[in-house]
Amino acid sequence: MAQVRKTTHSxxxxxxxxxxxxxxxTRKRSSRRAAPKRWSQRVTKESDALDLKRGVFKxxxxxxxxxxxxxxxxxxxxxxxxxxxxxxxxxxxxINRAGKTLPKTQRTRLERAKVELKRAFGxx
Numbered sequence: 001m002a003q004v005r006k007t008t009h010s011x012x013x014x015x016x017x018x019x020x021x022x023x024x025x026t027r028k029r030s031s032r033r034a035a036p037k038r039w040s041q042r043v044t045k046e047s048d049a050l051d052l053k054r055g056v057f058k059x060x061x062x063x064x065x066x067x068x069x070x071x072x073x074x075x076x077x078x079x080x081x082x083x084x085x086x087x088x089x090x091x092x093x094x095i096n097r098a099g100k101t102l103p104k105t106q107r108t109r110l111e112r113a114k115v116e117l118k119r120a121f122g123x124x
Contacts, residue, residue, distance in 0.1 A: 057094050062109055065091075066116035084121040091117065 052072060059065050066087075073079065073087035081089075095102065095110050102110075118124050 052090065057091075057110065058106075060109070062112035062116045065110070065113040066120050069113075069117060070120045084117070084123060087117055087121075088114065 053068060056065060056068050056072075059068070069087040069091060070083070073083035073090075076083075076086065079086040091110060091114060095107065098107075115124075
């Protein structure tokens, strides 16, 4: 049988890899760019989302909000999913984007608009 010769190669590469990792992490930190701050605004404008009318989410009546979202979702040429899914995701996106700054009255109005949206699409 042939004898297997042990080499010191594996030990040397381990030391080199460690040094390489340390050098690469310091380079990454210094060259890393800051993330864009207003990503949600960019998503609203540039994504294949619905073309929303200005002030849709500020309407007082949940039925009007749901009706407007339904109309926009059905006529949109930019959506990738079904009309119901697109309308509901835009409403949820707006609620999540506003976060804690959204007044409680408006949050409850938008949550009621979700229910109205389900009714409008016959998903109840």
